[in-house]
Amino acid sequence: MxxxxxxxxxxxxxxxxxxxxxxxxxxxxxxxxxxxxxxxxxxxxxxxxxxxxxxxxxxxxxxxxxxxxxxxxxxxxxxxxxxxxxxxxxxxxxxxxxxxxxxxxxxxxxxxxxxxxxxxxxxxxxxxxxxxxxxxxxxxxxxxxxxxxxxxxxxxxxECCQKHKDQVLRWYCKTCGIPICRDCTVIEHTRPEHDYVTIESAAEGQLAEIKNLVADCEGISKNVNAAITEVNKVKVRLDVRLTKASKQLKCAKRKAKAAYLKALQENVKTTTDQLNTIKTERYEKIENEKTDLQHKKSKLSNALEMANLVMNSGSTYDVASNYSTLCQTLTQLKDIQPAGINHSLSEVKFTLSQMGSAESVNLGTVLSRCANPKDRNGKWVLQKEIGKEGHGKIKHGNGVAVDPNSSDILITDFGDKNIKVFDSDGKYTRVLQGNFETLHDVAVSSDGFWFITDQSSYVKVLSPDGTYLRQFPAISPDGKSSDSEGSYLYGITIDSDGNLLIGSLNSYISKHRQDGTHISTVNRNIFPKFIGITSQGRIVCTGMSNTNAQIMDHMGNLLHTINKPEDAKSWCPCGVCCSDDGIIYVSNFGGIGDQGGIYSFTEDGEYLGCVTTDVTYAEGIALIDNDRLVVVQGGFPAKIFSYMM
Structure with a gap:
């Protein structure tokens, strides 16, 4: 029952x-x-x-x-x-x-x-x-x-023929693509002009063709569903960042002094209008993309539902009578390729500025990722050197990371086998000693945990207070752990989902959760010395010697190559970091007679310009609040550059 x-x-x-x-x-x-x-x-x-x-x-x-x-x-x-x-x-x-x-x-x-x-x-x-x-x-x-x-x-x-009411539809005219009856075969669908077979034999082949088309379209349907999920994620991230930017604006407004009130209100209105304009434009683009995908999903769902019912519940007549329309529709639908949502649509940020006179209050600037990076008018100037002397002196720096909460600067010093910590202004605060080998790179999670590579086969994990917690290996494409194959680990970074990307000497990038659980691995033709993540979720990695930097998607597919800029004397890309407004910064270690420099590119690998050549053998680089750049120099103090409009 x-x-x-x-x-x-x-x-x-x-x-x-x-x-x-x-x-x-x-x-x-x-x-x-x-x-x-x-x-x-x-x-x-x-x-x-x-x-x-x-x-x-x-x-x-x-x-x-x-x-x-x-x-x-x-x-x-x-x-x-x-x-x-x-x-x-x-x-x-x-x-x-x-x-x-x-x-x-x-x-x-x-x-x-x-x-x-x-x-x-x-x-x-x-x-x-x-x-x-x-x-x-x-x-x-x-x-x-x-x-x-x-x-x-x-x-x-x-079913009976509509023209010959007493005759059952037991034949199928292949020439006309319709079921026919016995009288039809001798009146309107005669041979040799028309080729017809029994409806059972026609339906057998038609059913197989429909099944193949359904299999293709079911795969496309999954891709469309995944694309809709990505659209929804972008919408959620945009809402979160719009909310955060609006809160920052309101906070800045509350802190403004009474003398600035009139000009403050005017600036708040202008900036709010900018955010609302961005919101309106982005919502429209996102909703248009979602509407298009929902339309494709509806067509796929309807076609698949009808096809599956015909296959599973239909008679031979049902198969034959629906065959032409189903095949035509499914053939069109199986070629649907849902375009990936532009993740930069969720990028918006409010950056604070110094208060000016009462006549020119300026709380800050709205930075929209969709703006063209080429439109940035300004220059990078040296703010200060750090780690030059005293307890915080850097003997031979390599990697660098910025704590996302405190903006503290962490620099790996493989010369002293420790990690030196500076505040956001470059003032030395403390040193972290540990059982490290040849320190290379460091990454810091949103909850303050440190992840360190020291050219051994393991990632070392430390708590926010510097206590050693655990270590874990990377995993190669064939499933071997880096410790079993004797592979050294180099570049490390954290993506927007909080997952770790770890570069191996054996030319692959291993993706892990922060507890060490392996997620996936992608092969590369260079070994990732340093790794960066763009605002669109693309992976940027540099290698050794004179190899070009590479930009790839999250699956490891090569999208663009960052080639040597025309104004660079030599090209040995090393450190890499990415801004919220879509700019990739790459440090050039240089070569004989060339002390290197720092260069900027779009997320498509297009060259934007030289940031500075006032560096000596630049290695790891990192951004502080999107408008300051800290650069580690091999055998020299680190430098902080500020972006000035």
Missing amino acids: ASTSRKRSHAEMEWNSLITCSVCLEEIENPKALHCLHSFCLKCLKRVQHPPGRFICPLCKEQMPLPPAGVEGFRDNFFINQLRDRKAIFRIGEVIQPCTSCSVTDQQVTARCVDCNGFLCQQCVGLHNTIAPLKVHTVFTLDELRSGTVDMSKVMKE
Whole structure:
């Protein structure tokens, strides 16, 4: 009983959406199928307004040619009528279903006759068993039909030709692509002009083709769903950052002195208008992308639902009559390639400025990632050197990271085998000693945990107070751990989801959660000495010697190569970091007769310009609040550069 109930529930859920007219919200009467595979009542289609010679689907809004005979010329969907009868089999007992034979409403319907194509009460079932012409009819009890043991496609009466009403459609004209009857083969579809086969043999091949198209489109449907998920993520991140920027603006407003109030309010309005303009423009772009994807998803879902029902529940006639439309629609849909959402749409930030005079209050600047990085007008100037002397002297620095909470600067000093910590202004605060080998790079999580590579086979994990917690290896593409293959680890960074990306000497990048759990690994043709993550989630890595830096997607597919700038004497890219407004900064270690420099590029690898050549053998670099750049120099003090408008 439970099994029958489940089958009934499953069948009704599958059929309800197809047999319900989306215009009148009732079961479809005289169903007509449009080219988009949606079906409606004929009477409802007659009420729909449409342009001359065209018809617009009331549900998905797809336009199509209007048949010469009007909406009545659209294909009859006999499959819908059969689904209504199948649903009725399960609903008898809940609603009154008169006997098709005697039309007596107070007699309980108990069976269905295949030959009569109707429901029978117990008295009429008895007549079928006693009257000679009726004894040859095939009769199934409702219990047999509900049990799922009967092939439902054999229960429904074969469809008759619309032109020759007494002839069953048992042939398929391959030339015209429609089911035909015996009379059709000798009148309108004669050989050799027309090639026809039995409807069973035609449906067999058509069903296989539909299955192949369904398999292709199901994969595309998954891609579209994934793309919609990405769109939603971008919308959420945009809302969070818009909220954060608005809160920062309000905070700055509260801190302003009374003398600045009038100018302050004007500046607040201007800046708020900027944020609202960005919000309006971005929302429109995101919603347009989402609407387009939802439209594609709707078309895919509708086509797949119809195709699966025809495959799983349809008769040979159903397969044949739906074949042309299904194949045409599925062929178009299987080529859908959902374009990836531009993640930079979620990038917006408010940066504070120093208070000016009462006439020129300026709380800060709205930085929109969608702005062209080339439009930045300003220059980088040396603010100060750090680690030059005393306890904080850097013997030989390598990697650098900035704590996202405190903006403290962490520099790995492999000469002293320790990590030196400076505040955001470059003042030395403390040193972290540990059981390190040759220190290389460091990354800091949003909750203050330190992740360190020291050219050993393990990532070392330290708590915010510097206490050693654990270590874990990277994982190669073939599943080997870096300790088992003797691979040294170099570059390390943290992406926007809080996951670690770790570069191995064996030319791969291993992705892990912060507890060390392995997520994935991508192969590279250079070993990642330093790694950066752009605002769009792209991976940027540099190698050793004179190899170019590379920009790749999260799967490790190479997107762009950062080549040697024309104004650089030599090219040995080393450190890398990325700003919120879409700029990639790469340090150039230099070569013989060239002490290197720092250069900027777009996220597509396009060269923007030279930041500075006032460096000596630049290695790791990091940004402080997006407008200050700290650079580690091999064997020399580190430097902080500030961006000045």
